[in-house]
Structures are given as C-alpha cells and as structure tokens.
Amino acid sequence: MEQGTSVFPVRWLFYGKDIMKRLKRELSYVVFLIPSLLLFGFCVVYPFLSGIQLAFTDWDGISRTYNFVGADNFTKLLSDKNVLQPIKTTAIYGLTVTALNNVLALFIATTLSKKLKGAAFFKTTFFIPLAISAVLASFVWKYIDSNLISILLGNSLLGKRETVLIGIILISLWNNLGSNIMIYMAGIAGISRDYEEASMIDGANGRQRFFNITVPMLMPSFTICITLTLTASLREFGTVLAATGGGPAGSSQTVAILIYDYMFKYSRAGYAQAISLVFMVFLMVIGLLLTKFFRSKEVEA
C-alpha cells in the first residue's frame, strides 16, 4: 500500500549513492593523472602555446623585442618557391621510408617469430642500432659511404644529388628498423595459435595464412607502426643534418631542415615558426586520418 510512495525515494537514494561512488572512483583516477598532466602541460603544452604567437611576428630569433606582422608570414609561405623542393624531398623520403621500414620489419618479425635457431641473436642484432643516436649512425654511415660504398659503386651515395636520398633512407632504415620489428613481433605473439591450427586443418597454405590471418589480426600493430613511422620520417631532421646538412646542392633538404635554417641560420624565427605550425597541422591531420583508417580495419580478436 505504501509501496508506490516509498519506492521512489529509495531508488533515488540508490542512484545518488551510485553517483557519489562513481565520482569518487573517477576522482581517484584523476589524482593519479595529475603528476604526468602537470609535467606534460609544463613541458609540451605551455611551450607550444606560448610559441604560436611567434608565427605572427618578425622575430629574428635573438632580440628581445619584435613586431606583430599579422598573417604576413603565412602569405609569404604561399608564394615561397624555396619550400617546394624540401616538400618534395620530404614526401619522397617519408613515403619510401614508411613503406620499406614496415615491409622489412614485418618480414623480419614473421621470420623471427618462427622457431629459428639463434632467433635471440638476430633479435638483438636488429635491435642494437635503435640504441644508437641518429647523429652517430649518420657519422658511421658517412664513413662507410665515402670509404667503402664509393669504392664498390665508383661513387659515394651521399655525394650525388640522384642517390643522396637512397643513402639517407639506408641510414634511417638501419637505425630505426628495430622498434617496428618489436611491435610486429609482439603483435604476432598475441595471435592465438588456434586460428592457425584451424586454417591448417582447412588446408590453407603459408601465404593464405599470412594474408588472411596474420595481416588482419595485426591491424592494431599496423595502426601504430605506420602512423608513427610516417609522421616521424616526415619530420626527419637529425639523420639528414648529420649526414649531409641538406646537400649536395640542397637536394636532401627536408622541411625540418628548412625550418632549422630559417630559425638559426637566416635569423627569421617568426617565419620559421609559421612554417612549422603549418607543417604540424599537416602532420596532425595525416596522423588522425591514418589512425582512423586503420582503426576501421581492425578486427576484434
């Protein structure tokens, strides 16, 4: 008889309690986040935001005063012929490195995932270059290039406009292959043996198993590897700077090197900041699009 009237407050109370509980629980998550959020904000977000305004100034990179020039830097950028060659170089470099790096890494990862003699040795061998900095790797390879490759091929790779990118791509692959191999190997290890056994019973050959089981199941790894490799190689800087400094005759100048030149060599920091802002937005869009594309292809295991 009193049910009708008594039920509501009880349910309401029940929900109220739940909300408090949930709030409390979520608040405790946030508390754990605070240290890293502070650090991230201080080291990444704040410098980034405080740097944006420079793109609208004529700052020379050293003086303590500068003038605001509105969108001048951006309109200049649209008509600047000097940026065309670096954009072309960067695009070729980025796409080639991404393709080669991932194909090679996937190939090596699948090979190493099979029960091989000495797999641990090879794993280490492929991984060690990752521990070497891009600058050191470039110096080592520069030496190899001018003292070995130049004798074998009759010309050094880094000394000719036609081959300089091949040389830099080689250095970059050697230097960075390890991380993608690791990610792919982890992905492969995560695929249940059941699928493979089932397909073997159904009579699938190695190729079919690779393309119909391994590749779809590896989609999350592809998302990470391809996106990371592409964005990292598009903003390649250290390897190029140490190997050629953008030469010969500007043929290996990437967008990152161009920004560096404007910033530090030509004392046009405002313009450099404008280029890097546009470049960053471009990289973000590419990164987001790629992630979205690959996420849509991912299958639930």
Next chain:
Amino acid sequence: MKKKLVAVMMASALVLGMTACSSGGADKGGSVKPDEVYSEEGEQVTLEFINGSAEEQYVAWLDEVIANFEEKHPNIKIEIQKTSIDSFNQTVMTRFATGDVPDLFSFSANDMTDMVPSGYVLDLTNSPNMENYSEGMLDSFTKDGKVYALPIANDFMCVTYNKGTFEKAGIKKVPETWSEFLEVCKELQAKDIVPIASGFSEQWVVNGTSQTVYCAQVLANEGPTLAELVDRSSTFAGTEQWNGFFTKLQEIYPYMNKDPFGTDQNTCYSMLANGEAGMILNGTWTVTNATAMNPDAEFGIFALPVSENADDNVMPMCPPEAAVAVAAESPHKEEAVQFLEYMMSPESASLYAEKGAGIPIIKGVDTSNLKGAFKDAADIMNRGDVKVISSKSFPSANEDAFINDVSGFFLDGCKDPEGAMKKLDTDFDNLVK
C-alpha cells in the same frame, strides 16, 4: 722535468711581460702591469669565455695565455667553454636570449648585424689596445665609430701546398700566372698526385674553394662587392669577373679528386699532408689542420694567380672576421676587458705566431721565428703583396643559395657558367622579396 720546463716558461713569460711594460710608451697599456694585481682585497672572480675555435694550436696558445694571465692576476680565473663551430651561434644566441650571458665570447664579423644592435656587446673603443692595430684592420668590428671586438690574427683565402710533394713532382717554383698554375696541376696529375683536394661533402668547403677563387678573381679585380650582389644593384650574369670565376672553376674541376662531394675535408687534409694531394684551395687554416695530420710535412702558401700578369697576383685579404668580445651585461666587465687586453697584447701575439696558430696582425710582433707557411705569409706581408678587399662572405641565406648553386654547377660537370649565373641571379632576387 716537464714541470721545470713549464716553470721556466712561465717565469720568462712573466719577466717578458714586465719588461714590455716598463719599456716606455706601452705604460698606458696598463692591464699587464703586475702592480695592478689586487688579489688581496679583490674577491675571487671567475670569467666564462665561450670559445668557438677548437683548432689545436689556438687552444694550446689560449691555455698558455690564460696561465700567464692567472699568474699575474691570482684573483681572476678564466673558464673556457668549448663549443663546436657548427652550433656556436645557437649556443651564444640562446645564452643571450635567455639572459644567461657569458663574460667573453668568440665574435665574428657577422655578429655585428644582430648582436650589436641588440646591445649585447661591450664598446671597447677606449681600450689602449687600439693603438696596436693598423688603420682599417678593425673596420669589420666597427660600427658608428665604435669598436666592439678585438682580433688577434687574420685568415685569408689562398692556395696551400705541400712543399715536399711539389719537390717530388719536380716543380721548382710556385706558379705565378694562371697558365703556370694549370701547368703545375697537369704535372701533379701526371705523377698520380691529386692536384687539388676538395672535401665538398661539407658545404663550407664548397664556399671556401669558391671564395679562394672569387677573392682573387672578382673582389681584388674591381668586380662588384658581395653587398652589391645581395642588394641586387649588381648581377652575376653580365659581370665579366664572375664569368671569369665560373670559367676558372671549369678549368680546375678536372684536377680535383674523384667524387669531391663524397669526400670530407679531413680526408683532404690528410691527403695533402701525406703527399697524395698537392694543393688545397681554401683558407689559411688549412695549414694548421694539415700540419695536425702530419707534423713532419712542410707546407707553403701562395695567392691564387688568376692573372696572366705575375705582378697583378697579390694576396687578397679582408679585414679579420674572427675576434673576441666582452658581453655588455657581464657582471665582471672590468676583469673581462683586462683579460681581453692581455690576450691581444703584443706579448701574447708573439706567442701566437711561435705556436703556429696563425698570422698575427698586432703591431710589434717579431715574425722571425715563423717557419713554413707562416714564413711564406710573413714574406708576403713584408713585400706588401697584399690587397685589402671588401667582405668575402655573403649573408647566411645568400651564402646557402650560393653554395647550392655552385654545388649544382660542379655536379653538372661545370658545363654551363651562363646557366649558373642566371640561377644565382634568380635565387638572389627571391631572397630580396
């Protein structure tokens, strides 16, 4: 034994310093007077000196100068910050931009345009050291009648050759005309010696070799100044001297090492030092670097003989580019200036020459102790076979365009001087906009 030697050297340096001061007019120099030491009441001061030069002899000289100075001024300590040339500008710029200023720093003529207007550099016009420089030598560090930095030595662009290699190839005398120069190249090549070693994989070397040619061919030859090319009141195409520059490159290119763009300059230094190559077309610093590769080799220098008339081929030389400056915001200005004045004193300059670090430009230096290339240079100076020219360096944006275009010219086999000059004009036009 070693300690004893150092002690003797220090003592003699000290005595030298005293005699230098007590002998007449130099008294105004003041800074080296030992009685000015006020260590007792003076607090301990440490000066930071950002040094951009890593050349071995220079560093050795600097260490000794500092030791001598610290002995005379026990309350002052000089701390050297070494920075590589490549990142030197950024390091110094960043330090100034953030307000963390050094007391003394290596200063280049290029810094006059950005650092001086920003008010970062101390005015040294009233220093007694001004008397030690000849007319015009400080022009590159002077703005509105005020001097901002003091140089010790001068570098210039010349041909550096290995005397032993020339002898072995049967070349008796240094070439004095352009055709003699090409003849020497041919003779070296016939003996399987690379006539001209070029490490073009480093971009500054492309610039250095070009400068050697254009200082003599264009700047010492009534050609347009580089500033006129930069502000576009003059052009490359249609200028006879620049046409000559590219034809000269064309003529010497066959005498360079194979694959110059895949070779670095250190390899070239060692080729020159070990007799695999005969010459390097670059600055006077080539001597120091090549000597480091083979201390037994003897080198020489001569002006690139661009003319067929031997008398016209004198050494083109700009006012010095490198110097040392004091930061206007240094908390120990007085002590910093004191050290700078000692560093640039005739006493230190003599030591500089003896160490083979370079060619001092300070008056009162005894050059009779010089040998090899330093002797050649002293002889050139004494004969007066020198022509002071306008600045040999483009502003950095133009310089990069110039390096790229000259590199392109070389990589295309030096076939098209006309095209190269047109390309340079277009690129320089774009930089003005």
